[in-house]
Amino acid sequence: MELAGGYKAKEQGKVKHCHLRAGLDSAEILVIKLPDSKLLRTISRSVFLALVILTLPCIGSILRGLGVSELETSRSEIFNFEQLGLLFRDLAGEGLRRNGDRSLIVSPGNVGMIHTLSSLNIDGNGFDIAIDLDLEQKSSFKDESLDFVFAFDLADVKFVDRILKVGGIVAVPLSNDPSNAFRKKPNYKIVYLRRYSSTFVAIRKTGRADELLVNPESRQLCQFGSEAKEAVVKGIEDVLLEPPRRALAKSNEYLKKTKFLPDLLGNSLENYKRRVFVNVDLNGENSGAIEWFHQNYPKKNTEFEVHDLEVEAEEEEASSKPLQNDVSDWLKENVKEEDYVVMKAEAEVVVEMMKKSTICLVDELFLECNNEWWQNGKSDNSKRAYWECIALYGKVKDLGVAVHQWFL
Structure with missing residues (x-):
């Protein structure tokens, strides 16, 4: 076998020696010992056999087309x-x-x-x-x-x-x-x-x-909700058992714990015919929900229609009269079951929607529940007890609606 520099390998016993001179005038000789050819063949065959064994699953799947398991x-x-x-x-x-x-x-x-x-x-x-x-x-x-x-x-x-x-x-x-x-x-x-x-x-x-x-007027819309959605509602963050102060509720720490429905479903939202966000404020109060929605909700690069509704709360002496600008009527006229609907609404509105069986037209709800400890940790008997807010949250979640507490 010809080697670099014109030198040849000389066989001495069972070891091959390769003599290379470091320079034309150098007296030093570099000797590289190579293993016996039989040992090299054994190693190469072993490596080849190992590669064949490792690739058998891939070869089998190619030959079979598709496996039984998938x-x-x-x-x-x-x-x-x-x-x-x-x-x-x-x-x-x-x-x-x-x-x-x-x-x-x-x-x-x-x-x-x-x-x-x-x-x-x-x-x-x-x-x-x-x-x-x-x-x-x-x-x-x-x-x-x-x-x-x-x-x-x-x-x-x-x-x-x-x-x-x-x-x-x-x-x-x-x-x-x-x-x-x-x-x-x-x-x-x-x-x-x-x-x-x-x-x-x-x-x-x-x-x-x-x-x-x-009866189309009295059917239970919750029966027609997506069961895939209801199956992942259990992954929503747990309700806070104690009312937080506003400073904590408005912090990024609470926002990081919010598990939004599109993320839980792994859904791009592109397959829905429409995507709608509905903000419902009581008595003209501006909760800043629309700005918050645009900044924080995972819209997955899709466009949402945004609607801002104002509802006047019922007076105690006129409780038998319907709400002005009734949200349930608006939902029936403006959204369909195949739409993806996100809503922010106060507890009073949500209770009314549950009575009229329109709550399940909503996929994801941010529930605002003004409670007796809301402002500064002091009791205010004019508002709901906090346990009532927790109970309402649980009822909505049991219906299969992805619900979050709204504290902003």
Whole structure:
């Protein structure tokens, strides 16, 4: 083998020596000892074998296309199929699915989906699988013939409602996309809500849809709220059990503890048709809420419509008369369920909205509750007790509205 400078390697025993002179006139010789060729081959083969072992998972996933544990659904979301086994076992443990129940999985028409469900032995657990049904195939299912239905979405909710028995269970994963948001129908009741890799809700059919006489003027709007939103409301910051002084409430320390709904949902807000902020002030008081909203709310680079409403509080002797500039009437006329609505309002207004079932038109609420200890820690019997403010906060949160205390 030719070496730099025209020198050659000389074999001496089992060691190769490379002689390089430091200079033309130098008497010093640099000797570099190289390992035996057999040892080099052994090391190189070991390294190659280790690389092959490390890359086997990647090679396997390429050969298989998509693994059993994950699959891209028609909604372009990655769904972890390993959680289905956990979900079905948990539902059985809760008594929501029993042995012998006629069960169906409604799946989008995806080749990978078919192979994945088959590999999970779903049919061996008492499930039938319906994939991308056409009208003729749907008509083959008899009315109220199934005890349990799992659907990857409820795009065809009428079909699922028709084939499910009264008392039957529907389970579905929730989505943060408002266009895919699950909205509970009035003839269903939520009986299960749990988070694995995805959040799942199970609802029980309590009656036939055509048997319900729903009065549009008196329907409970909270029943039509996004369950994905309600599932994360528990992540809202805890209520302050003691009334803070104004100095603390206005500080950045309190603001840093506020957990806004878009951040909890991981929602860009771009998919909503409209985004609306409504500030409600009593008796012309300026709370500075609009300026605060523009400076602090995570709008995610989207535009919000801003509305500033003024409401006159009721006098004690005229409590039977409706509020002037009624907020509930304004909401019914100006916002829809598919809009994203943020509101700042005083407790009196919120109580009235709860009575008229319009509170659930609001996604996120900043609740102002002037209490008896508000100004300087001294009792003022003309205002609410602080425990009443806490109780109202809890009622609003229980309805699925993301609510924060407003102290500014």
